[in-house]
């Protein structure tokens with residue numbers, strides 16, 4: 001069963017996001033984003049975070065702990081969010097496009113909403129330093 005909470009209530013999630021930055025988005029910690037997770041006997045196996053902007057809903061981070069990967073956990077979380085929210089999108093590295101396409105999301109080439117503007121800002125600034133580009137996938 002998918003559970004809902006806030007990022008700041010889960011030190012394990014905060015640590016995972018910090019450890020994997022800048023791939024995963026530390027902004028979700030500052031915003032105390034909404035957290036959806038799957039657990040087994042109190043142990044979080046997979047989670048995703050949600051940032052609600054005025055014009056869109058952004059999936060901030062998707063993470064499955066290595067020993068629980070390829071069991072459909074991330075897919076389950078993403079599908080439930082797409083069902084629940086309107087205008088869902090996310091920012092990711094190009095290598096994850098095939099994964100998100102499998103979840104029914106498409107690459108966006110516009111620059112209208114908050115998510116797309118955040119991606120543009122990253123590519124023009126930090127992207128140049130880290131030497132990679134991000135893309136927006138949306139439903």
Ligand SMILES: CC(C)(COP(=O)(O)OP(=O)(O)OC[C@H]1O[C@@H](n2cnc3c(N)ncnc32)[C@H](O)[C@@H]1OP(=O)(O)O)[C@@H](O)C(=O)NCCC(=O)NCCS
Pocket residue numbers: 023024025046060061062063064065068069070071072073074075076092095096098099102
């Ligand atoms: C990417 C990640 C979230 C996938 O989690 P997962 O729980 O193993 O994913 P699922 O088991 O739900 O996979 C669903 C489908 O996507 C496929 N898939 C999984 N990882 C993939 C990848 N990196 N690239 C392409 N396809 C992938 C699975 O094979 C599965 O395919 P199927 O529907 O044909 O069976 C996980 O590998 C992870 O946490 N990686 C590190 C963090 C990260 O990169 N997060 C994304 C950026 S925020």
